[in-house]
Amino acid sequence: MTETTPNPAGNLGDVAPVLALVDEEIEQSLARLFELLRIPSISTDPAFKQECRQAGAWLVEQLTFLGFEASLRDTPGHPMVVGHNHEAGPDAPHVLFYGHYDVQPVDPLEEWTTPPFEPELAEAPDGSRIITGRGAADDKGQLMTFVEACRAYRTAGRKLPCRVTILFEGEEESGSPSLIPFLTANAEELKADCALVCDTNMWDAQTPAISTGLRGLVGEEITITAADRDLHSGYFGGAAANPIHILSRILADLHDETGRVTLDGFYDGVKDTPAEVLEMWDALGRTAEGFLGDVGLANPAGEKDRSVLELVWARPTAEVNGIQGGYTGEGFKTVIAAKASAKVSFRLVGEQDPDSIRAAFRSHVERRVPADCSVHFSPHGGSRAIQLPYDSPMLGTARAALSEEWPQPAVMIGMGGSIPVVGDFQSLLGMESLLIGFGLADDRIHSPNEKYSLTSFHRGIRSWVRIIAALAAR
Amino acid sequence: MTETTPNPAGNLGDVAPVLALVDEEIEQSLARLFELLRIPSISTDPAFKQECRQAGAWLVEQLTFLGFEASLRDTPGHPMVVGHNHEAGPDAPHVLFYGHYDVQPVDPLEEWTTPPFEPELAEAPDGSRIITGRGAADDKGQLMTFVEACRAYRTAGRKLPCRVTILFEGEEESGSPSLIPFLTANAEELKADCALVCDTNMWDAQTPAISTGLRGLVGEEITITAADRDLHSGYFGGAAANPIHILSRILADLHDETGRVTLDGFYDGVKDTPAEVLEMWDALGRTAEGFLGDVGLANPAGEKDRSVLELVWARPTAEVNGIQGGYTGEGFKTVIAAKASAKVSFRLVGEQDPDSIRAAFRSHVERRVPADCSVHFSPHGGSRAIQLPYDSPMLGTARAALSEEWPQPAVMIGMGGSIPVVGDFQSLLGMESLLIGFGLADDRIHSPNEKYSLTSFHRGIRSWVRIIAALAAR
Numbered sequence: 031m032t033e034t035t036p037n038p039a040g041n042l043g044d045v046a047p048v049l050a051l052v053d054e055e056i057e058q059s060l061a062r063l064f065e066l067l068r069i070p071s072i073s074t075d076p077a078f079k080q081e082c083r084q085a086g087a088w089l090v091e092q093l094t095f096l097g098f099e100a101s102l103r104d105t106p107g108h109p110m111v112v113g114h115n116h117e118a119g120p121d122a123p124h125v126l127f128y129g130h131y132d133v134q135p136v137d138p139l140e141e142w143t144t145p146p147f148e149p150e151l152a153e154a155p156d157g158s159r160i161i162t163g164r165g166a167a168d169d170k171g172q173l174m175t176f177v178e179a180c181r182a183y184r185t186a187g188r189k190l191p192c193r194v195t196i197l198f199e200g201e202e203e204s205g206s207p208s209l210i211p212f213l214t215a216n217a218e219e220l221k222a223d224c225a226l227v228c229d230t231n232m233w234d235a236q237t238p239a240i241s242t243g244l245r246g247l248v249g250e251e252i253t254i255t256a257a258d259r260d261l262h263s264g265y266f267g268g269a270a271a272n273p274i275h276i277l278s279r280i281l282a283d284l285h286d287e288t289g290r291v292t293l294d295g296f297y298d299g300v301k302d303t304p305a306e307v308l309e310m311w312d313a314l315g316r317t318a319e320g321f322l323g324d325v326g327l328a329n330p331a332g333e334k335d336r337s338v339l340e341l342v343w344a345r346p347t348a349e350v351n352g353i354q355g356g357y358t359g360e361g362f363k364t365v366i367a368a369k370a371s372a373k374v375s376f377r378l379v380g381e382q383d384p385d386s387i388r389a390a391f392r393s394h395v396e397r398r399v400p401a402d403c404s405v406h407f408s409p410h411g412g413s414r415a416i417q418l419p420y421d422s423p424m425l426g427t428a429r430a431a432l433s434e435e436w437p438q439p440a441v442m443i444g445m446g447g448s449i450p451v452v453g454d455f456q457s458l459l460g461m462e463s464l465l466i467g468f469g470l471a472d473d474r475i476h477s478p479n480e481k482y483s484l485t486s487f488h489r490g491i492r493s494w495v496r497i498i499a500a501l502a503a504r
Numbered sequence: 505m506t507e508t509t510p511n512p513a514g515n516l517g518d519v520a521p522v523l524a525l526v527d528e529e530i531e532q533s534l535a536r537l538f539e540l541l542r543i544p545s546i547s548t549d550p551a552f553k554q555e556c557r558q559a560g561a562w563l564v565e566q567l568t569f570l571g572f573e574a575s576l577r578d579t580p581g582h583p584m585v586v587g588h589n590h591e592a593g594p595d596a597p598h599v600l601f602y603g604h605y606d607v608q609p610v611d612p613l614e615e616w617t618t619p620p621f622e623p624e625l626a627e628a629p630d631g632s633r634i635i636t637g638r639g640a641a642d643d644k645g646q647l648m649t650f651v652e653a654c655r656a657y658r659t660a661g662r663k664l665p666c667r668v669t670i671l672f673e674g675e676e677e678s679g680s681p682s683l684i685p686f687l688t689a690n691a692e693e694l695k696a697d698c699a700l701v702c703d704t705n706m707w708d709a710q711t712p713a714i715s716t717g718l719r720g721l722v723g724e725e726i727t728i729t730a731a732d733r734d735l736h737s738g739y740f741g742g743a744a745a746n747p748i749h750i751l752s753r754i755l756a757d758l759h760d761e762t763g764r765v766t767l768d769g770f771y772d773g774v775k776d777t778p779a780e781v782l783e784m785w786d787a788l789g790r791t792a793e794g795f796l797g798d799v800g801l802a803n804p805a806g807e808k809d810r811s812v813l814e815l816v817w818a819r820p821t822a823e824v825n826g827i828q829g830g831y832t833g834e835g836f837k838t839v840i841a842a843k844a845s846a847k848v849s850f851r852l853v854g855e856q857d858p859d860s861i862r863a864a865f866r867s868h869v870e871r872r873v874p875a876d877c878s879v880h881f882s883p884h885g886g887s888r889a890i891q892l893p894y895d896s897p898m899l900g901t902a903r904a905a906l907s908e909e910w911p912q913p914a915v916m917i918g919m920g921g922s923i924p925v926v927g928d929f930q931s932l933l934g935m936e937s938l939l940i941g942f943g944l945a946d947d948r949i950h951s952p953n954e955k956y957s958l959t960s961f962h963r964g965i966r967s968w969v970r971i972i973a974a975l976a977a978r
Contacts, residue, residue, distance in 0.1 A: 074834065074835030074837070075834060075835065094838075125769070135831070135833060137831075139704070174644065194633070204836070205835075247738075247838070249836050256801060257798055258800030259800075259948060259952070260950065260952070261799060261951065262951070263821075263823045263851070264851065264920045265705075266799070266816065266920070267849075267920060268815040268820075269796065269804050269806055269959060270796060270797065270799065270850065271801055272823055274755070274824040274826075274827050274846075275758075275759065275824060277752075278751075278755035278756040278826075278827075279752075279756045281748070281749065281752035281756075282752040282755075285680040295732050302649070318743070322743065322744060325731040325732055325733060325735060325740070325744065326731050326732030327744055327745055328875070329745070329874060330743050331743065331744060331745040331749075332742035333742070342741065342970045346742075347744055349741045349838075350746060350748075350830065351830050351831055351837060351838055351841075352822045352829065352831040352832045352834070352837065352839070352841070353708065353748050353751075353829045354827065354828055354845070355826065356824065356826035357847065358610070358826045358827070358847075359548075359611065360548060361548030361679075361884075362679060362847055362850050362885070363548070363677075363826070364721070364723070364950065365951070367825075371832075373831065373832075373837075374688065375741075377737070377738065377741050377742065400805065401802070401803065402796075402800075402801045402802035410835075411836070445738070454685060455868075461570060471739065474733060476734065476838065476839050477736070477839070479733075
């Protein structure tokens with residue numbers, strides 16, 4: 031941190047009329063968000079291909095109305111949305127705003143208390159107002175905070191204070207297969223002074239946060255095949271290989287009794303977290319009981335003797351995200367399955383290399399598959415961890431602008447989730463990212479009953495109005 | 505074995521006209537079997553309740569036509585079919601024939617090359633003729649061998665040589681919940697001199713077999729619950745308990761590195777197989793390569809240093825029949841599931857006690873579930889192993905009759921599968937069972953593309969014509 035007060039060069043008073051318009055127009059802003067939330071743009075399921083395109087087209091229409099030169103850009107997968115508004119002139123700073131219009135699948139559907147694609151403004155048990163629906167927080171509600179901030183400037187008859195390029199992706203929830211080719215092919219067009227990425231959380235409902243560390247991600251699906259057909263466990267049980275047994279052994283052996291991941295070389299490139307950073311996180315007062323109690327748990331399950339914040343912000347993991355084999359319907363079927371499969375992902379930190387982790391995992395698996403059985407690997411994504419410098423000037427400017435808007439000053443935190451685009455912006459466009467989002471820990475993203483706080487949406491819009499003004503005034 | 509030649513007191517020449525009628529009428533017999541196979545009587549799936557009843561009613565109609573006093577008998581689950589034909593008179597021996605009209609589920613449906621409920625007479629790759637469809641072998645094809653044998657006697661204008669009671673169950677594939685209450689409530693009506701149970705295999709296509717040992721079965725479904733919702737593996741990974749990890753550890757720990765089951769007291773009541781029995785089985789010449797090679801495997805996967813026949817006929821097992829947790833759809837979802845579940849079954853031998861095995865398993869599971877997670881147990885079935893005396897006179901009579909019909913003499917074998925009704929007949933009706941069936945090891949029962957050999961069906965009918973004549977002549 032180099033700056034802790036509002037940027038002295040800026041004239042934040044300028045934005046007061048824009049902020050007032052945000053307040054006046056919040057119901058219309060919400061109605062527009064609901065339009066977007068009604069489109070079931072599930073990118074990982076090919077059945078929703080057309081709906082993904084529809085969501086992208088809707089955004090192009092919005093941006094065009096706001097004076098952006100915007101278009102839907104085809105990829106081998108779902109299309110990108112790109113828009114440019116450079117009315118601030120060539121000397122203004124240039125920001126690239128990134129969000130994604132695709133959403134996670136909704137199963138198990140029966141656990142939703144409101145239909146996932148029929149958003150509502152509801153009252154939470156604590157009395158706060160929330161926006162319900164798949165994508166409310168991840169990431170449609172978040173990306174619309176920026177779109178609506180741009181709209182407020184326009185409604186106020188003002189130019190955007192920065193040159194703004196917008197990039198909305200439609201494959202973030204399915205491994206972003208088209209992102210790197212697209213960034214590479216359009217590097218000149220997309221490169222800006224910095225990126226603004228809105229896909230992260232606040233520290234709590236009062237306290238905005240800028241995420242300065244992001245874990246990387248490696249995903250791998252494995253399928254073990256034993257016999258060439260499902261077998262009767264009476265006739266063959268005790269003699270025939272059972273792929274569920276083999277898979278269980280593979281997965282059980284991923285962790286030792288202290289919770290450490292056992293893959294060869296897994297911790298290569300993992301540095302100890304500096305003591306002062308650990309102290310800063312301890313000062314946030316988030317205990318294991320508080321963090322896990324929110325979701326019905328009590329005891330940290332990972333590596334022993336580390337705080338929960340260190341576990342989720344600064345330590346690597348191996349997690350099984352899904353497993354399936356044999357008969358899983360109602361009742362019982364005494365079968366020995368021909369196949370069993372699991373989806374496994376690794377969160378990476380520091381300098382852990384995705385390719386090496388993938389290779390170590392495959393070796394771990396292959397050593398445990400008997401000679402007469404086989405394994406098929408299917409890779410999903412691969413991204414290194416990101417760590418932003420704590421002393422970046424832009425970081426200070428944005429932190430000050432955020433602190434003006436919210437009840438509590440903005441804090442710098444780690445992020446357990448992976449946002450591969452941040453690494454791609456760094457490596458392909460040479461551009462740092464400011465990770466500023468308004469999600470809350472209980473937003474249930476990726477789960478049934480996803481929601482977004484109305485306050486997050488409203489103050490999120492106001493925050494962007496302030497941030498782009500502050501960045502322009504630097 | 506006390507008898508190895510056709511029973512001298514019998515007059516097997518008597519059955520020649522009946523056998524000739526079996527041959528003449530085989531196409532009509534097949535047509536009737538197809539009618540039954542077209543009824544999708546999947547007992548484990550409540551959606552097929554009406555179809556189960558329909559299959560039972562169809563059988564009542566057949567038996568009534570054959571001079572049986574037959575009826576559909578309601579239970580809390582699927583109905584029983586009971587029929588009596590005592591025209592042989594009070595001095596004739598009395599047999600109870602048992603089969604089941606319900607079938608296994610058909611998933612994965614896409615692996616069937618012919619629709620499971622549209623039976624066909626097809627040609628197998630080896631040139632033999634087969635009957636395709638779910639239930640062709642297990643157990644509709646088998647039970648119809650006896651029904652058609654009765655029909656041949658009637659068509660020949662002959663009385664059945666034994667007093668015959670028939671019991672067809674509709675819940676065999678779903679744990680037979682109504683069987684014990686029904687046998688108990690109707691013990692007087694159902695008790696006979698011996699039971700004939702037709703739900704087992706031949707030794708090979710040339711060699712009929714009588715199964716003298718049957719493994720018992722204990723099933724248990726476990727569901728591990730960790731957090732109260734599905735979690736994002738980025739935000740919570742490394743700190744939150746993952747129920748798939750817990751389940752994998754539970755299942756991996758079921759076996760030690762020598763393939764033995766690790767549950768406390770699991771091998772209590774398991775006796776070593778007598779050396780002479782092992783020698784008899786060795787003489788059958790079924791190697792691991794042959795037994796497992798048929799299904800695409802090569803190496804025995806269970807306890808070390810035992811023959812495959814001993815493993816499947818005389819050793820107890822623990823097998824995971826199904827597992828499910830987290831995201832299992834297409835693509836990837838970085839979720840930590842709230843729940844994960846598995847269906848586990850144990851095959852029992854000797855004097856292993858089902859209740860003790862279930863308790864030892866539950867204890868094994870509970871010790872591995874962390875304090876802030878929970879487990880739910882759902883029991884499925886429970887039956888002890890059965891061992892018939894090798895020197896039973898009825899066994900010798902049936903073996904001789906079978907040996908007359910088939911190219912090779914009948915052998916006595918073990919059975920890896922469980923047929924709980926045999927234990928129930930023993931304990932509730934004081935009645936031994938002769939386990940005579942005409943299935944083949946490659947019939948794919950419980951799997952896609954189930955089939956039954958036309959020869960099994962045809963000679964199976966002829967076998968019962970001979971067996972009931974021989975039993976009557978003793």
